[in-house]
Amino acid sequence: MAKDEGGKIGIVTALVRSAFLVNEVYAAASRVYGLTPQQGQLLCVLMPGPTGMSELGCKLGLAKSSLTGLVDRTSRLGLVHRETCPTDRRAVRVALTGEGARTAEEFYAETCRRIAELPAGLEGPERELLAELLGRVVTDNEVPDVFADQD
Numbered sequence: 001m002a003k004d005e006g007g008k009i010g011i012v013t014a015l016v017r018s019a020f021l022v023n024e025v026y027a028a029a030s031r032v033y034g035l036t037p038q039q040g041q042l043l044c045v046l047m048p049g050p051t052g053m054s055e056l057g058c059k060l061g062l063a064k065s066s067l068t069g070l071v072d073r074t075s076r077l078g079l080v081h082r083e084t085c086p087t088d089r090r091a092v093r094v095a096l097t098g099e100g101a102r103t104a105e106e107f108y109a110e111t112c113r114r115i116a117e118l119p120a121g122l123e124g125p126e127r128e129l130l131a132e133l134l135g136r137v138v139t140d141n142e143v144p145d146v147f148a149d150q151d
Helices: 011-032 037-046 053-060 064-076 098-116 124-140
Strands: 080-085 088-096
Touching: 011 037, 011 098, 037 053, 037 064, 037 080, 037 088, 037 098, 053 064, 053 088, 064 080, 088 098
Parallel strands: none
Antiparallel strands: 080 088
């Protein structure tokens, strides 16, 4: 079932296998920095600035208890800290520490470098088409900005 009659991989198989491929590259980049893939993802989500716990839970697809544990473990590494929200003192936001911001930038660059190598066999126009098509799939499915362009 993985290939059609022409020997090509079908869309479902291609998407699932590409997800595994990207996850493995993401995990390998995380190991370089002594992080779990989830901690690396948390750092990338926080790069634009402090984020509330509810918003983080939605973006990362985590229940409150799982998110609390992730933030606690990452905080013990000195990469994030909790702070009160300036507009609602009852709410808590998570922010990168100075070390966390440096680690996030380095991790992001390393991850981008590794993932950019994946379609090395594609020519420029093919790469642009792949980016356009995947971008549409991501947009159509309203995937949260868990890893955004940092141009």
